[in-house]
Amino acid sequence: MHDFGYRGARFGCEGVAVETLARRFGTPLYVYSRHTLEHHFTRLRAALAPLDPLICYALKANSNLAVLRTFAELGAGFDLVSEGELRRVRAAGGEAGRCVFAGVGKTEAEMRFALRQGIYCFNVESEPELERLARVAADLGTVAPVAVRVNPNVDAHTHAKITTGTYANKFGIPFEAVPAVYARAARSKHLRWRGLQMHIGSQLTTAAPFAAAVRKVAPLARALAERYGIEFLSIGGGIGIVYQPALASGSARWWRSAASRGVLTPARYAEALVPLLKPLGLRVLLEPGRFLVGNAGILVTRVEYVKRAGRKTFVIVDAAMNDLIRPAFYDAYHEIVPLRKASARRVRCDVVGPICESGDYFCQGRLLPEVRQGDYLALLSAGAYGAVMGSNYNSRPLAAEVLVAGRQAALVRVRQPLARVWAGERLASWQRGAAR
Ligand SMILES: Cc1ncc(COP(=O)(O)O)c(C=O)c1O
Incomplete structure (x- = not known):
């Protein structure tokens, strides 16, 4: 279940048109639905009510503080795998006494x-x-x-x-x-x-x-x-x-x-x-992870170019495998939809990112509605193992993340400023220009 879909010709998340978020916060942009997060948690808890289980959300799937706070408020525990994850849980207001460490x-x-x-x-x-x-x-x-x-x-x-x-x-x-x-x-x-x-x-x-x-x-x-x-x-x-x-x-x-x-x-x-x-x-x-967050998030991206090469059409977008590695890593399928229903014409294409790897694609040879430069696309079901697996490959900054609740939208991770990508790096002491 999820709270994403077309309202008329525009693709929305709960009560918000996703294109307004893309214009306001830029792309690549992860968008999460609070209602979907809550719905999945409560649905699972209700189904298992005879056991009265402790649901420890596996935060490796999505560890954004706002997502963690959403689950902490619902009474979740947490399944974690590092000191960093435990510190995140604490920063989000989760209780250590409800955490398991794998x-x-x-x-x-x-x-x-x-x-x-x-x-x-x-x-x-x-x-x-x-x-x-x-x-x-x-x-x-x-x-x-x-x-x-x-x-x-x-x-x-x-x-x-x-x-x-x-x-x-x-x-x-x-x-x-x-x-x-x-x-x-x-x-x-x-x-x-x-x-x-x-x-x-x-x-x-x-x-x-x-x-x-x-x-x-x-x-x-x-x-x-x-x-x-x-x-x-x-x-x-x-x-x-x-x-x-x-x-x-x-x-x-x-x-x-x-x-x-x-x-x-x-x-x-x-x-x-x-x-x-x-x-x-x-x-x-x-210890569910994916079930709680997977369908609760999308990755929004902008079409930079449409390139025709022989019999192939490449839709080149501004998101890449560093933002969502699942297709490259697991051959994973993500549904791809335009944020505006414009053209009824469908074109067989590869949707690819700008990274210098042939594996940097989101789909290959898929029939999709025809798009043009500047259009926006959404990759659905990207809430789990998406943003958390982001990297700075090709010196690309980590994407921004937004949480929607009804008609409200909050920026819950700012886009990484470019200079932060190499902020921890130094010249070696023997190199010219190194700090002494
Ligand atoms: C120990 C443990 N628990 C829970 C999970 C969460 O799995 P899933 O996201 O498929 O629910 C994982 C995922 O790797 C895990 O290693």
């Missing part, structure tokens, strides 16, 4: 910071990490709350680069090894077992792999609860979204039409998982 490479400094902040749990991904955490906690004279991230070796049937729950992946501790790890670490005075966690992959479009993983892990969770008193099972994130052409808009109609097309809706997800999780009697945690 990731295979936590440094000592990160552990120290998270312990001092009082996070809810560390999701530990290896035995050396557990040993390090015990040492850091001992140095601080405290006890670290921990869970193992179990790798259940279940195929999520998603893109190879976002599959995380098989033994070919670097994540978690193999299922068979987990009981011995709990037994060994239970002897430490500086570790306290709090839960068990898993995350098998991202953009899963059916409930079956989730159910298979929960079926496999639930008996282990039950045994760990009996033996070590763990209080939660986290089933991770991974709920997929619709990237392919927009479904009917309007909330109720959207979800009905999604369900009839086999989309993994919160209701379907809950139907598969609640009966497996409820009997455990454990607190349930979830």
Whole structure:
């Protein structure tokens, strides 16, 4: 579901015409809908109400402070993977006590910071990490709350680069090894077992792999609860979204039409998982990222040139792979629409950015409405793994971001000033002109 669509000939976000935002704030520009963010969160929470879960938003998907504040106000916890992410959560008003800390490479400094902040749990991904955490906690004279991230070796049937729950992946501790790890670490005075966690992959479009993983892990969770008193099972994130052409808009109609097309809706997800999780009697945690923010954001870009070369047409826009890397990195599909419905004529074209890489494209050989220099386009479903994966490649500044709520629009990240792109760089001391 999302709050983007045509009102007459103009493409809008909630009560705002997106072209007015593009003219006011410039492009490339990310635009987020607060209502879509809230709707997805509350829809998921309602579907899982029998479990009363703690929804820990995975902020790697979109860590803009205004997005984090939106979820914090709804009562979300957060799933994070670095000190920087924890600092962001705190800056946005989120509570450390509702945060879980994942990731295979936590440094000592990160552990120290998270312990001092009082996070809810560390999701530990290896035995050396557990040993390090015990040492850091001992140095601080405290006890670290921990869970193992179990790798259940279940195929999520998603893109190879976002599959995380098989033994070919670097994540978690193999299922068979987990009981011995709990037994060994239970002897430490500086570790306290709090839960068990898993995350098998991202953009899963059916409930079956989730159910298979929960079926496999639930008996282990039950045994760990009996033996070590763990209080939660986290089933991770991974709920997929619709990237392919927009479904009917309007909330109720959207979800009905999604369900009839086999989309993994919160209701379907809950139907598969609640009966497996409820009997455990454990607190349930979830770590959705993409599901909450993916359809809640678009990337707006301006057509700089239309170039015809032989039989090909290239629409060259001012956004590039440094702004949205998903098509180049994952061959991902994003729906592309003009902000004004002008021409009924359709042209087969590649929409490409200005970066000097052949992989810098947003679509190839797609039939799109004919556009001209100066027109604006929107790439839909760009709210997850979009702005957060931005880079300064080709010395391009990071894009601006806007949050819309009804008829209001606020700039929630200023476009990076160009001089900031190289602000941290220095000449070497032996080079002419270097500061002494
Ligand atoms: C541990 C963990 N939890 C949650 C997520 C969020 O996944 P998604 O955005 O697919 O919901 C990820 C994504 O990589 C992750 O690694």
